[in-house]
Amino acid sequence: MAIIVQKFGGTSVGSLKRIEAVAEQIIKTKNQGHQVVAVLSAMSGDTNRLLNLAKQLDANPSPRELDMLLASGEQVSISLLAIALIKRGYSAVSLLAAQIGLKTNNRFNKARILDIDTTRMLTELQQGHIVIVAGFQGCDDEGNITTLGRGGSDTSAVAIATALHAKECQIYTDVDGVYTTDPRVDATAKKLDHITFDEMLEMASAGAKVLQNRAVEYAGKHKMPLRVLSSFSDGSGTKIEFSEQSVASHPVSAITAHQDEAMLSLVGIAEHGRVIAMLFNELANADIEVDMIVQTALSAEKINLNFTVHRNVYQQAQLIVAGLNNVVQIDALSGNDRLVKISAIGNGMRSHTGVAASMLSALYDAGIEVYLISTAEIKISVLVKQQDLTSAVQVLHTKFELNAKK
Numbered sequence: 001m002a003i004i005v006q007k008f009g010g011t012s013v014g015s016l017k018r019i020e021a022v023a024e025q026i027i028k029t030k031n032q033g034h035q036v037v038a039v040l041s042a043m044s045g046d047t048n049r050l051l052n053l054a055k056q057l058d059a060n061p062s063p064r065e066l067d068m069l070l071a072s073g074e075q076v077s078i079s080l081l082a083i084a085l086i087k088r089g090y091s092a093v094s095l096l097a098a099q100i101g102l103k104t105n106n107r108f109n110k111a112r113i114l115d116i117d118t119t120r121m122l123t124e125l126q127q128g129h130i131v132i133v134a135g136f137q138g139c140d141d142e143g144n145i146t147t148l149g150r151g152g153s154d155t156s157a158v159a160i161a162t163a164l165h166a167k168e169c170q171i172y173t174d175v176d177g178v179y180t181t182d183p184r185v186d187a188t189a190k191k192l193d194h195i196t197f198d199e200m201l202e203m204a205s206a207g208a209k210v211l212q213n214r215a216v217e218y219a220g221k222h223k224m225p226l227r228v229l230s231s232f233s234d235g236s237g238t239k240i241e242f243s244e245q246s247v248a249s250h251p252v253s254a255i256t257a258h259q260d261e262a263m264l265s266l267v268g269i270a271e272h273g274r275v276i277a278m279l280f281n282e283l284a285n286a287d288i289e290v291d292m293i294v295q296t297a298l299s300a301e302k303i304n305l306n307f308t309v310h311r312n313v314y315q316q317a318q319l320i321v322a323g324l325n326n327v328v329q330i331d332a333l334s335g336n337d338r339l340v341k342i343s344a345i346g347n348g349m350r351s352h353t354g355v356a357a358s359m360l361s362a363l364y365d366a367g368i369e370v371y372l373i374s375t376a377e378i379k380i381s382v383l384v385k386q387q388d389l390t391s392a393v394q395v396l397h398t399k400f401e402l403n404a405k406k
């Protein structure tokens with residue numbers, strides 16, 4: 001008898017009606033002879049509602065207490081699902097992360113999973129029970145409740161599936177698979193039956209929130225079979241393939257958009273080696289992740305530096321730069337926190353050239369201004385204005401012939 005882990009996201013458990021539909025879905029899998037472990041998100045909107053409550057009391061709430069609060073959303077959905085299953089005559093047990101020994105480090109709000117004790121889950125499964133686990137949460141060494149970052153239930157599901165040696169980890173969501181771009185941004189997006197692991201990883205880290213990037217990373221590390229499907233309709237969804245990438249005929253497989261980007265620009269930095277080392281050290285000490293970095297020469301002695309951070313930490317980064325400007329010489333500082341990053345991703349880039357040129361000329365022809373460009377082996381990203389997000393995605397989606405044939 002194989003174990004299947006099924007994760008249901010917020011919209012999938014967004015109402016009692018939806019919870020009943022999820023119960024039916026789980027019963028179907030159980031009746032096919034599988035042992036089922038369901039991992040749930042909070043009901044849609046709940047995590048945001050809780051976050052908003054905390055922020056009304058304090059713009060920067062205590063990270064520990066915030067995790068204590070946010071983790072409560074999942075406790076509601078798992079117990080409701082267990083109630084719905086029991087009512088239907090199926091024995092089910094809901095469990096919090098601490099009850100399955102899901103240990104994380106102590107980095108509140110973005111904790112990483114260290115270990116899972118499978119004893120309780122396996123005992124429940126052996127007794128024929130359906131196990132329902134709260135996603136998104138964990139527990140540190142001292143017994144504090146932690147959370148895994150927004151969208152973290154995907155990672156909970158993959159980690160639990162890995163610990164249980166499940167046959168497959170199925171991520172049920174509100175779209176029927178992974179598309180060539182977010183179908184809500186471009187209605188011509190095409191569903192992909194398969195996607196390579198490398199492409200999925202780049203997509204997830206470049207803004208395709210259909211899977212949390214850590215979940216993809218975790219699946220890759222442990223070769224856990226992963227599939228994205230709809231909880232609203234039948235279908236085989238999208239399978240993430242770990243096999244070596246085939247030779248792609250198209251250079252680009254998908255376009256993604258990453259919201260909430262902010263850019264800081266430092267013009268005319270003297271003694272730049274020392275200043276840049278100081279700057280990035282201070283940003284790292286403040287736990288600020290830097291994404292794109294572009295350095296250009298201004299003169300023989302001076303350089304310009306542009307880098308991007310998440311919009312949430314823009315002000316914090318600005319303070320660090322301003323503080324640095326008191327001790328070193330920078331001619332001018334500026335920034336923009338209304339930007340987004342658009343990326344083209346494809347294994348085909350390994351064998352095709354000229355992708356950046358096509359991308360930049362398509363954006364130029366559409367009158368879209370590009371602030372920064374960065375390239376990686378199978379990804380090219382550009383930073384554009386927030387208001388250009390939809391048109392940039394659509395222009396590139398068309399340019400690389402990803403539209404579904406009508």
Ligand code: ADP
Nearest residue numbers: 009010011173174178179181182184208209210
């Ligand atoms: P859940 O609550 O189930 O975790 P999410 O909202 O986190 O669901 O992720 C699903 C959403 O991801 C979809 O509704 C879709 O708008 C968005 N999305 C972004 N990029 C893609 C893509 N390439 N393919 C499919 N969905 C995508």
Ligand code: ASP
Nearest residue numbers: 041047136150151152153
């Ligand atoms: N409920 C959490 C969130 O909204 C985790 C998740 O849904 O994956 O981010």
Ligand code: MG
Nearest residue numbers: 009151209210
């Ligand atoms: Mg999600």
